[in-house]
Amino acid sequence: MYMYKELVIPQRTIMTPGPAEAEPRVLRIMGAPILGQYDPNFLQIMDETMELTRYIFQTENHQAFPVDGTARAGIEAVISSIIEPNDKVYIPIFGRFGHLMTELSRRAGGDVYTTEIEWGKTYEFEDLKNEIIKVNPKVVAVVHGETSTGRMQSLEELGKFCRENDILLVVDAVATLTGTEFKTDDWNIDAVITGTQKCLSVPTGMAPLTYNERVEKILSERKKIEQGLQIDSYNDRMISSNYLDLSQIQEYWSPTRLNHHTESTSMLYALREGLRIIKEEGLEARIARHALNEKALVAGIEAMGLHIFGDKVNKLPTVTCVYVPEGIKEDEIRKRMIEDFGVEIAAAFGSLSGKIWRIGSMGYSSRKENILKVLSALETSLIRNGAIVNRGEALQAALDVYEEKR
Ligand SMILES: Cc1ncc(COP(=O)(O)O)c(C=O)c1O
Structure with a gap:
C-alpha cells in the first residue's frame, strides 16, 4: 500500500504581497490544545482579541472581530450585510481588488456605479467628490492599498466628505493595516476589513x-425578527448569506454568544498572538519599520539600475512594483530566485502581467535580512539570465539606508 510521506516544508523568504511569513510565536501557539467554544478561557481569548482588534484599527467601535475565512470573506460579509437590492454603490477602481468589491456589491444586488483609472494611478479627491455628487450613493467602497499595482489611495478627505453627506464608506485595508498609517475613526470610515496573512503575519484564514453604529443600525433593521430557526422569523430585508451575516456574527462575539458558527480555534489563538506582538512593538514603531525597509528596498532596486513602476507620491509602502528589464522573461527570474535562494517575489495581474514584478515587504517579512536577501537574489538571478545591471550597487545602497547614509 502506498504511504504518503510526512510533509517537509522548505523554509522560504517570502517577499510577495501575501501571504507574508508568519511570526514564529504565532506558529507555535497554533499547536496548543483545542478549547471548547464556551470554555471560559476561550471566551477570554475572544474578548482580548476584540480589544486588540480595536487597537490595530485605531477605533472606539464596539464591533471589532474576525470573520473566519480569507480576507474576501470579511469584505463580502460587510458588503452583503449592508448593501440591499437596488442600493446605489460607487466604487472607484484602480486595480484588481476594486473589481472584487464591484463583483461582491453586484452579487448583493446593489445598483453599482464604477469609475476605473489607469493601473498605476490613484484618484484626486476632487474627482471622487464629483463622481459621488453625480451618483448620490448609499455606500462608497474603496481599496486603500492595491496590491495589484502597488498604489495607495488617500482616504482622509473622502471620509470627511462621505460623513458630511451621510454616505457610508467601506474600505479594504487588507494590504495596509499595521504596515502604514490607518485611522478608522479619525478618517470617518464606517466599515473596514483586513486579512491575517499580510502585515499581521498570521497565516491566511x-x-x-x-x-460603527451607523452600520450596526442597518444590520439591526435587516436582522431576524426574533431568535428562531424558522424561516418566517426573518424579515423581508434579510441578509441573504447565513455564514457572512454580520448581525449574527456580531451576536456570536457579544455576551449573548449566539451559537452561529464554531469558531476557528487555532486560528484565533494565532490571531490573538499576532495582535499581541503588534501591541508589544507599537503601531508607530511597526509603521516606521515598514517604511525603513521599503526605503532600503527601493534604494537597492534603483541602484541596480531597475525602475520602480508608478508615481512615488501614491506608492503603497508594503508593495514595491518593479519593471522587468527589456529582454528578460519575468517567470525565469522568479523561478531561479526560488530554486537557488528560496526567495519568492510575485508576478503581476492583467495588463501588467509580464511587465512588472511585485515585491512585498509586509509584517514579519519586512526585516533587514529579508531586504538584503531579496536584493541579492534578484541581482544575481538577473545577471545569470543575461541582464545588464550595476553589479554590487544594490546591497551597498540598501546598507547606506540602514546606516543612515542616505
Ligand atoms: C488589497 C486586497 N484585497 C483583498 C484581497 C483578497 O484577500 P484573500 O485572498 O485573503 O481573500 C487581497 C489579496 O491579495 C488584496 O491584496
Whole structure:
C-alpha cells in the first residue's frame, strides 16, 4: 500500500504581497490544545482579541472581530450585510481588488456605479467628490492599498466628505493595516476589513474587521425578527448569506454568544498572538519599520539600475512594483530566485502581467535580512539570465539606508 510521506516544508523568504511569513510565536501557539467554544478561557481569548482588534484599527467601535475565512470573506460579509437590492454603490477602481468589491456589491444586488483609472494611478479627491455628487450613493467602497499595482489611495478627505453627506464608506485595508498609517475613526470610515496573512503575519484564514453604529443600525433593521430557526422569523430585508451575516456574527462575539458558527480555534489563538506582538512593538514603531525597509528596498532596486513602476507620491509602502528589464522573461527570474535562494517575489495581474514584478515587504517579512536577501537574489538571478545591471550597487545602497547614509 502506498504511504504518503510526512510533509517537509522548505523554509522560504517570502517577499510577495501575501501571504507574508508568519511570526514564529504565532506558529507555535497554533499547536496548543483545542478549547471548547464556551470554555471560559476561550471566551477570554475572544474578548482580548476584540480589544486588540480595536487597537490595530485605531477605533472606539464596539464591533471589532474576525470573520473566519480569507480576507474576501470579511469584505463580502460587510458588503452583503449592508448593501440591499437596488442600493446605489460607487466604487472607484484602480486595480484588481476594486473589481472584487464591484463583483461582491453586484452579487448583493446593489445598483453599482464604477469609475476605473489607469493601473498605476490613484484618484484626486476632487474627482471622487464629483463622481459621488453625480451618483448620490448609499455606500462608497474603496481599496486603500492595491496590491495589484502597488498604489495607495488617500482616504482622509473622502471620509470627511462621505460623513458630511451621510454616505457610508467601506474600505479594504487588507494590504495596509499595521504596515502604514490607518485611522478608522479619525478618517470617518464606517466599515473596514483586513486579512491575517499580510502585515499581521498570521497565516491566511481570518478577516479582522470593524464597523460603527451607523452600520450596526442597518444590520439591526435587516436582522431576524426574533431568535428562531424558522424561516418566517426573518424579515423581508434579510441578509441573504447565513455564514457572512454580520448581525449574527456580531451576536456570536457579544455576551449573548449566539451559537452561529464554531469558531476557528487555532486560528484565533494565532490571531490573538499576532495582535499581541503588534501591541508589544507599537503601531508607530511597526509603521516606521515598514517604511525603513521599503526605503532600503527601493534604494537597492534603483541602484541596480531597475525602475520602480508608478508615481512615488501614491506608492503603497508594503508593495514595491518593479519593471522587468527589456529582454528578460519575468517567470525565469522568479523561478531561479526560488530554486537557488528560496526567495519568492510575485508576478503581476492583467495588463501588467509580464511587465512588472511585485515585491512585498509586509509584517514579519519586512526585516533587514529579508531586504538584503531579496536584493541579492534578484541581482544575481538577473545577471545569470543575461541582464545588464550595476553589479554590487544594490546591497551597498540598501546598507547606506540602514546606516543612515542616505
Ligand atoms: C488589497 C486586497 N484585497 C483583498 C484581497 C483578497 O484577500 P484573500 O485572498 O485573503 O481573500 C487581497 C489579496 O491579495 C488584496 O491584496
